[in-house]
Amino acid sequence: xxxxxxxxxxxxxxxxxxxxxxxxxxxxxxxxxxxxxxxxxxxxxxxxxxxxxxxxxxxxxxxxxxxxxxxxxxxxxxxxxxxxxxxxxxxxxxxxxxxxxxxxxxxxxxxxxxxxxxxxxxxxxxxxxxxxxxxxxxxxxxxxxxxxxxxxxxxxxxxxxxxxxxxxxxxxxxxxxxxxxxxxxxxxxxxxxxxxxxxxxxxxxxxxxxxxxxxxxxxxxxxxxxxxxxxxxxxxxxxxxxxxxxxxxxxxxxxxxxxxxxxxxxxxxxxxxxxxxxxxxxxxxxxxxxxxxxxxxxxxxxxxx
Numbered sequence: 001x002x003x004x005x006x007x008x009x010x011x012x013x014x015x016x017x018x019x020x021x022x023x024x025x026x027x028x029x030x031x032x033x034x035x036x037x038x039x040x041x042x043x044x045x046x047x048x049x050x051x052x053x054x055x056x057x058x059x060x061x062x063x064x065x066x067x068x069x070x071x072x073x074x075x076x077x078x079x080x081x082x083x084x085x086x087x088x089x090x091x092x093x094x095x096x097x098x099x100x101x102x103x104x105x106x107x108x109x110x111x112x113x114x115x116x117x118x119x120x121x122x123x124x125x126x127x128x129x130x131x132x133x134x135x136x137x138x139x140x141x142x143x144x145x146x147x148x149x150x151x152x153x154x155x156x157x158x159x160x161x162x163x164x165x166x167x168x169x170x171x172x173x174x175x176x177x178x179x180x181x182x183x184x185x186x187x188x189x190x191x192x193x194x195x196x197x198x199x200x201x202x203x204x205x206x207x208x209x210x211x212x213x214x215x216x217x218x219x220x221x222x223x224x225x226x227x228x229x230x231x232x233x234x235x236x237x238x239x240x241x242x243x244x245x246x247x248x249x250x251x252x253x254x255x256x257x258x259x260x261x262x263x264x265x266x267x268x269x270x271x272x273x274x275x276x277x278x279x280x281x282x283x284x285x286x287x288x289x290x291x292x293x294x295x296x297x298x299x300x301x302x303x304x305x
Contacts, residue, residue: 005237012234016246019227019234024253026223032215037204039088040197045216047190050224054183061180072172073184079168080185081192083161086154093151102155104137104251109163110244117167126241129280133248136276139269163244169232170240178232186228245280252277 003011033042055062087103108130115121172181197203235243252274 008237012237013242013246015230015234016238016243017249019230020247020249021253022222022227023247023250024256026219027254029215029218029223033212033219036212036216038197038201040193040201041203042216042219043084043088043193044190044197046219046224047186047193049216049220050228051183051187051190053220053225054179054186054229058179058183061177062183065180065184069176069180069184072168072176072181074188076165076168076172076181077185077188078192079161079165081189083158083165084189084193085158085196086161087158090151090154090158093149093154102152103159103162104134104248105156106159106163106166107133107137107244107248109160110166111241113163113167114239114241125283129245129283130241132283133245133277133280136273136280137248137251139273139276166235166240166244166247170235170243173232173236178236179229182228182232186224248277249281 030042037045108127111126111130169181231243231247238246255270255274
């Protein structure tokens, strides 16, 4: 039975919430995995492992790769790598809370990018939801005063690259097989991470046991293989500005997992931040329907009182 466009959009949105959940739980897994491996070696393991798994499962899809597939995977993969690289480098010079907030500015950057590249105004609701989401992220992640430094500048750059990645996925997902696009972009990140690991980090020379091994496995399977596959497919049916708001739930799930799994403190300001982010999601989901309903109640300009 054919699925209506409205149902496709709803399924895509729910799938993106699932991705946000995987990434939110991934904060704890990455923190645990970093106890065993330095940053770029961890990225190399994470993306190489995911690429090998996807290449095996989707081998029939990638047999007939075309030039436009390589182009799409290269563009999206470079933006994704640059986002991870600048985020990682920036974390050396700023606090995790400030970085989480500044990374979330991609929710505001995406609508402006769409507007600039496509000359298409995303709508006032998109901007309102984006700024509401950013306000919530500030309450959720910022603990002390705010000032700008080198790490903060690098993190803003990382937010720009992540925004570019979201817009690029939306552009290419409608023109190529989204799963092939996921395989190629992950391969690009793996290939670009390895030289940095070799140049700037020391291979620890062991495989972690116990929780460390499970954490690396979680980042490979759930945070990379499943998450990016779902994201690419979902973005065929929902716009990038919409996607950015839904993926911002990652911060809420990350905060909740830190409280539950790591015993972190949940403050009133953090609770208020979560509420604002949820309101931004509700505005994104229900706002257009409410506006249409309200507009239908108003008399048309041609109608006389």
